[in-house]
Amino acid sequence: MRPPDTDCADIRELLPEYALGILGTEEAVPVRMHLECCGACRTEHEELADVVALLARLRDALAPLVTDDAPTPLLSCTRSAHDRHPHRRHRGRRSARPRSSGNGQH
Incomplete structure:
Protein backbone atom coordinates (compact mmCIF):
# COMPACT_ATOMS: atom_id res chain seq x y z
CA MET A 1 0.00 0.00 0.00
CA ARG A 2 1.39 3.40 -0.96
CA PRO A 3 0.77 6.56 1.02
CA PRO A 4 -1.94 8.77 -0.50
CA ASP A 5 0.01 12.04 -0.19
CA THR A 6 2.90 11.21 -2.54
CA ASP A 7 3.07 10.14 -6.15
CA GLU A 17 20.04 10.57 -5.90
CA TYR A 18 18.49 9.04 -2.77
CA ALA A 19 20.37 5.78 -3.47
CA LEU A 20 23.60 7.75 -3.92
CA VAL A 31 11.19 9.63 -0.03
CA ASP A 50 22.84 -2.52 -5.33
CA VAL A 51 24.17 -0.76 -8.45
CA VAL A 52 25.64 2.05 -6.33
CA ALA A 53 27.38 -0.51 -4.11
CA LEU A 54 28.80 -2.34 -7.14
CA LEU A 55 30.09 0.91 -8.64
CA ALA A 56 31.77 1.80 -5.36
CA ARG A 57 33.47 -1.62 -5.28
CA LEU A 58 34.60 -1.16 -8.87
CA ARG A 59 35.95 2.29 -8.08
CA ASP A 60 37.85 0.93 -5.07
CA ALA A 61 39.23 -1.98 -7.09
CA LEU A 62 40.44 0.33 -9.87
CA ALA A 63 41.88 3.02 -7.60
CA PRO A 64 45.30 1.31 -7.17
CA LEU A 65 45.66 1.14 -10.96
CA VAL A 66 45.17 4.85 -11.48
CA THR A 67 47.76 7.52 -10.77
CA ASP A 68 46.96 11.19 -10.25
CA ASP A 69 48.74 12.12 -13.47
CA ALA A 70 46.87 9.57 -15.61
CA PRO A 71 43.26 9.15 -14.46
CA THR A 72 41.04 6.85 -16.48
CA PRO A 73 37.61 7.87 -17.73
CA LEU A 74 36.09 4.75 -16.16
CA LEU A 75 37.26 5.71 -12.70
CA SER A 76 35.99 9.26 -13.00
CA CYS A 77 32.55 8.10 -14.13
CA THR A 78 32.15 5.99 -10.98
CA ARG A 79 32.48 8.98 -8.70
CA SER A 80 29.24 10.12 -7.19
CA ALA A 81 27.40 13.07 -8.65
CA HIS A 82 28.14 14.92 -5.41
CA ASP A 83 31.90 14.46 -5.93
CA ARG A 84 31.63 15.88 -9.44
CA HIS A 85 29.21 18.71 -8.62
CA PRO A 86 29.11 19.31 -4.86
CA HIS A 87 27.34 22.67 -5.19
CA ARG A 88 24.96 21.78 -8.02
CA ARG A 89 21.31 22.45 -7.39
CA HIS A 90 18.73 20.41 -9.21
CA ARG A 91 16.54 22.58 -11.37
CA GLY A 92 13.26 21.71 -12.95
CA ARG A 93 12.75 18.71 -10.73
CA ARG A 94 9.41 18.08 -9.15
CA SER A 95 9.55 17.76 -5.41
CA ALA A 96 8.19 14.82 -3.45
CA ARG A 97 6.19 17.14 -1.25
CA PRO A 98 2.69 16.04 -0.27
CA ARG A 99 -0.04 17.13 -2.65
CA SER A 100 -2.89 19.22 -1.39
CA SER A 101 -6.30 17.66 -1.56
CA GLY A 102 -8.16 20.95 -1.81
CA ASN A 103 -9.83 20.46 -5.21
CA GLY A 104 -9.63 16.69 -5.53
CA GLN A 105 -7.35 16.86 -8.59
CA HIS A 106 -3.84 15.40 -8.63
Whole structure:
Protein backbone atom coordinates (compact mmCIF):
# COMPACT_ATOMS: atom_id res chain seq x y z
CA MET A 1 0.00 0.00 0.00
CA ARG A 2 1.39 3.40 -0.96
CA PRO A 3 0.77 6.56 1.02
CA PRO A 4 -1.94 8.77 -0.50
CA ASP A 5 0.01 12.04 -0.19
CA THR A 6 2.90 11.21 -2.54
CA ASP A 7 3.07 10.14 -6.15
CA CYS A 8 5.23 7.16 -7.11
CA ALA A 9 6.39 8.97 -10.27
CA ASP A 10 7.68 11.88 -8.15
CA ILE A 11 9.44 9.50 -5.75
CA ARG A 12 10.99 7.42 -8.53
CA GLU A 13 12.43 10.57 -10.07
CA LEU A 14 14.33 11.16 -6.82
CA LEU A 15 15.42 7.55 -6.18
CA PRO A 16 18.80 7.65 -8.01
CA GLU A 17 20.04 10.57 -5.90
CA TYR A 18 18.49 9.04 -2.77
CA ALA A 19 20.37 5.78 -3.47
CA LEU A 20 23.60 7.75 -3.92
CA GLY A 21 22.98 9.53 -0.62
CA ILE A 22 23.13 12.99 -2.17
CA LEU A 23 19.51 14.03 -1.83
CA GLY A 24 18.93 16.94 0.52
CA THR A 25 17.10 16.31 3.79
CA GLU A 26 14.01 18.21 2.67
CA GLU A 27 13.52 15.81 -0.23
CA ALA A 28 14.96 12.69 1.43
CA VAL A 29 12.46 12.59 4.30
CA PRO A 30 9.34 12.16 2.13
CA VAL A 31 11.19 9.63 -0.03
CA ARG A 32 12.14 7.59 3.05
CA MET A 33 8.56 7.75 4.34
CA HIS A 34 7.18 6.66 0.97
CA LEU A 35 9.60 3.72 0.78
CA GLU A 36 8.31 2.46 4.13
CA CYS A 37 4.83 2.05 2.62
CA CYS A 38 5.36 1.36 -1.09
CA GLY A 39 6.81 -2.02 -2.01
CA ALA A 40 7.25 -1.21 -5.71
CA CYS A 41 9.31 1.92 -5.04
CA ARG A 42 11.21 0.14 -2.26
CA THR A 43 12.17 -2.64 -4.71
CA GLU A 44 13.38 -0.09 -7.26
CA HIS A 45 15.41 1.67 -4.55
CA GLU A 46 17.00 -1.62 -3.47
CA GLU A 47 18.03 -2.33 -7.07
CA LEU A 48 19.54 1.14 -7.44
CA ALA A 49 21.34 0.78 -4.10
CA ASP A 50 22.84 -2.52 -5.33
CA VAL A 51 24.17 -0.76 -8.45
CA VAL A 52 25.64 2.05 -6.33
CA ALA A 53 27.38 -0.51 -4.11
CA LEU A 54 28.80 -2.34 -7.14
CA LEU A 55 30.09 0.91 -8.64
CA ALA A 56 31.77 1.80 -5.36
CA ARG A 57 33.47 -1.62 -5.28
CA LEU A 58 34.60 -1.16 -8.87
CA ARG A 59 35.95 2.29 -8.08
CA ASP A 60 37.85 0.93 -5.07
CA ALA A 61 39.23 -1.98 -7.09
CA LEU A 62 40.44 0.33 -9.87
CA ALA A 63 41.88 3.02 -7.60
CA PRO A 64 45.30 1.31 -7.17
CA LEU A 65 45.66 1.14 -10.96
CA VAL A 66 45.17 4.85 -11.48
CA THR A 67 47.76 7.52 -10.77
CA ASP A 68 46.96 11.19 -10.25
CA ASP A 69 48.74 12.12 -13.47
CA ALA A 70 46.87 9.57 -15.61
CA PRO A 71 43.26 9.15 -14.46
CA THR A 72 41.04 6.85 -16.48
CA PRO A 73 37.61 7.87 -17.73
CA LEU A 74 36.09 4.75 -16.16
CA LEU A 75 37.26 5.71 -12.70
CA SER A 76 35.99 9.26 -13.00
CA CYS A 77 32.55 8.10 -14.13
CA THR A 78 32.15 5.99 -10.98
CA ARG A 79 32.48 8.98 -8.70
CA SER A 80 29.24 10.12 -7.19
CA ALA A 81 27.40 13.07 -8.65
CA HIS A 82 28.14 14.92 -5.41
CA ASP A 83 31.90 14.46 -5.93
CA ARG A 84 31.63 15.88 -9.44
CA HIS A 85 29.21 18.71 -8.62
CA PRO A 86 29.11 19.31 -4.86
CA HIS A 87 27.34 22.67 -5.19
CA ARG A 88 24.96 21.78 -8.02
CA ARG A 89 21.31 22.45 -7.39
CA HIS A 90 18.73 20.41 -9.21
CA ARG A 91 16.54 22.58 -11.37
CA GLY A 92 13.26 21.71 -12.95
CA ARG A 93 12.75 18.71 -10.73
CA ARG A 94 9.41 18.08 -9.15
CA SER A 95 9.55 17.76 -5.41
CA ALA A 96 8.19 14.82 -3.45
CA ARG A 97 6.19 17.14 -1.25
CA PRO A 98 2.69 16.04 -0.27
CA ARG A 99 -0.04 17.13 -2.65
CA SER A 100 -2.89 19.22 -1.39
CA SER A 101 -6.30 17.66 -1.56
CA GLY A 102 -8.16 20.95 -1.81
CA ASN A 103 -9.83 20.46 -5.21
CA GLY A 104 -9.63 16.69 -5.53
CA GLN A 105 -7.35 16.86 -8.59
CA HIS A 106 -3.84 15.40 -8.63
